[in-house]
Amino acid sequence: MSSASSKAAVSDQLTKDSASRANRIMIIIWSWQYGGMPSQMDEWSVEGNSGDKVVRMDLKMSSSAKETLREKLQEYAQQGEVFLFLHRRHGYDQKTLKEILQMARSVLPQGHLIKSFLFGEGNDKIYIVNQTKGLLGTRGTFSAKLQAVGIRQATYVNAIADKDKKVIKRKHFDFVWHQYSHNFKAKIFELKEDLFRSLSPFLFITEIQAGAVYNYIKQEENKLLMLRLLSFIGKIRKGSNLETQLKEFEQQHKRSYFFDDCHLNLKMTYGEQEAQLYDSLVDTISKKLLAYEPNLNFTNIRDQFDELLEAMPGSTYN
């Protein structure tokens, strides 16, 4: 494990692996300069000499930025599967995400789709959380200072394997890629579980009065659930008070609650079936759950959640 030879063996294995799958490319648009890294775009390879890479860009949202992104997406999509990470603080939101995904769709050949994720505030899985996980610190570098509970000494974690050669550690890269491959699924699964737990007082009511559940969800103690459902159905506007409140919950709970990137990605990258199932569930939540509709059927909602989750490939958690 610690020897050069064993590393070489791993490298060989990875080369073999990479030969059998597409290269994986993460384009991260972030405030790199803030952490002292150059603002110019550059590429970092990943341990093991595969074609995997991390592309670093410090690009604030603008029309010229969109043009640059179009070119870059075209370029990298030719090289492999692309995950595009957009930092919310750089002006990226659901609207721009939609534009970018549409643009990507128009310029990329059939089948070359990208997944794009909005991130920010330090609670997403792209951030370094331990020795082998995450890529970004909170200060614009590939490193972070971790303070473990009960252990006085802080740990400095670096996702860089070789700074001069610009090489990223394999473990960190793999973790982030894996997380975002499953990110949307876990988010939907958690919403489902949290929703039914919250609605458990209604389990034994044989005839739920019209609007009873909606009124219950609207109560102050269920605010987070309401906000998450609103985000799920795409009813939180950028810059709105609701967006601020949900961001606050994210920070407070260290969880990712926004679905603004989820629906778009499902629609534009997962496939038509997943997008339809998502839309159908959005419809039910909007018209039955968050409405004054009689004869609310929980099992029907569950079934819709399950159908969507089953249609999404991969496992919920890694």
Added chain:
Amino acid sequence: MANKNYNILIVDDDAEFHQQIRYAFRRNYVFEGAINQEHLEKKLKERSDFDLILLDLMLDDSNEMVGLDMIPDLASRFPEIPIIVVTADKKIDTVVQAMKQGARDFLTKADYDFDFWNKKFQEVLQSQSLREENKALRQEVQKHRDQKQKEFTFIGESQKILEIKRILRLVSEEPDITVLITGETGVGKEVAARFLHSHGARKDKPFQAVNLSAIQKTLLESTLFGHKKGAFTGATRDMEGYFKQANGGILMLDEIGDIDANIQIKLLRFLETKMIRPVGADKDIQLDVQIVAATHRDLKDEVQKGHFRADLYQRLKAMVVKIPALRERRADIPLILQHYYPGEDVNEIISPMAMDKLKNYHWPGNIRELKNAISYMQLRKKIFDRKQIDLDCLPVEIQEFNELVDTFYTNGSSAPDQEMAPTSPESPPPPSNLTIEEEHALIDLRKIEQSLFRKNKVKKDVAVELGLENTDNLRYKIKKYFDKHPHLFKDFPLICESYKRIVKLEE
């Protein structure tokens, strides 16, 4: 336990583990290291005398136990290097698999303990030493057996010997028959018994030969039948006798004519029931042993004199094989000589004249005497720095042997197989007024005296020089001569001095 003579090869991809083990055991062992299979091969190519391989099963990040697959190959190529497998944690399946593949033991990295690990190293290293010693011993035993086999090869192509061999082969097909082999001293009775053993159903079972007259009478019973602890003073533990040791095989009882009445009864009982009872035991033991008895005495005569039980004699004489004296098969002499000069042409080594002398000598001590003569001649050849064994190299008694007698034996017997030499009544007349037995004794005693002188009275060396198996045989020979011919000993001061307890000359 410190023993820096042991070299241990650590095979592990974790360089730190190498460092730790080297550090912890730096006072105890010398270490070398390899970090992968390729490196290991290189190390083993450089030197293959490691005393131990400490092999990690995981040699890369693949999480595959590559080390496991390496064990059978290592074990077969380097059987003398034991392998201790090192595992990260104790998984019984893995350990069992490793042991099946040929690992000698295992250690768990997570359970490091200096004393325990050191003990394991020592156990494996010592068991390996034992294995090597055992191997060496086995080789030694085999060598000894080969040597024995060589010594006991039944050489001879004379008509008589071919006939005896044929009879022995037939007898060997009857593994329960008791055989009596007779013949003069030194004719090769044990050789014949071994020939019987090696051709019969019991060939893979033990062959035990015991000279009954060489054992003290008081000890004979326990030596033959064994004893229980406390059976008599000095019996500090149970002991198996010759009978038990020969179980399944053949027991040759040489000089059976010399045993006393008590042993005769017990032997008779065994022949009738196949049971023995060790001294001090309260139970009989059933055994499966074929008895081959031998004697130079005339048992019929001993029975008549009342020295030997008639019923035992009746049992023993069921199958009698008489081995002729060497002088009765002179044609075999060159063959026997050739046997003791393997890889060489005996006619080149021995001059024609010396060969004639050897062939014509009357060999009262038979093959045993011939064997001794060969050693003697070799020595003389060296001393005189001769290219061949010539007349000067021959023992004096052969040199001086009466030519007339020689002629008497060789005349009219151009075909060796026709040399049906007469037995003692027809033996050549002694050169003096001594009896033939006294002549024989004198020859032997002279040789012993000379050897004692040469070997500075070291009996062991004397026995070796005279071609005797051990000093017991030498003592037996002297005792035998003294019992019969005490008057001959006054001319042999070294023998008298060296065997004071046996040779008690009257003042």
Added chain:
Amino acid sequence: MKQVSYLSTDQITPKAVQNWFEQQGYQFVPLTDASPQPSEAFQKIEILILFVPFFHNNVYISNENVWKSFFQEHYPDVLLLTAGYIKQAHTNYLDLLQLPEDLPAFLQNAKSINQFDRFPFSGGLDVEKKLHKFYKGHGDESLTYELGKIARIITMAVDELKQAVPFPEIYKDLLIPNRIIEKWKVLTNRWQNYLPFFKGLPFDTTLQEVHDGFSSIAPFFEGGCEDEHLLIDLNCKEKLHEIKQKLEIIGRQYG
């Protein structure tokens, strides 16, 4: 009144189903004590319901089969059930969105713990996989592997001290070349990473003891491993051995 015990991280759901149980003649009580050793609280249990998946540390965890293993080993007579919002059919699963009309009949129908192999997967993070990685003999994610390394080095250091080797030499020749401080950081980091996933498991108490064990020897490592007295006074060798043993006991059954 027959008693039904339950384990849940969610307070709302058990509260909601409590009335339902009571209406059908069952007392519905939370189980608070969870320890790996047979305890009084466990001995009294006849029926236990696990609400799955188990929510902890912002993630849903599926731990039902670890519990099954625990009960099978220590309390095989307990009737073990799971309950949740997942759609699945199993004799021992209570679908909270489709509760049975006849609870006694459902309980009657449920299999005893030795009669079924595993609970169906409840969809959360598979804690058995995590445990496997935790105990995996050789690998970057294994905690016990890293712990084994540290324990070995510390054992060697203490052995050397007993041989009257001066501590500065041990520090220079053993501790520094083997990067003991770095290893400790890796170990504690992994521990912090794993611990939340193992909350709510039968060996919760032992894990807390292990955590306390790590905290008790941390001063030696955090002090840069330079203080001979801390090494001895904090019983680092013995503590590490103790921790290893505790984890091994858990690992033998669940690892």
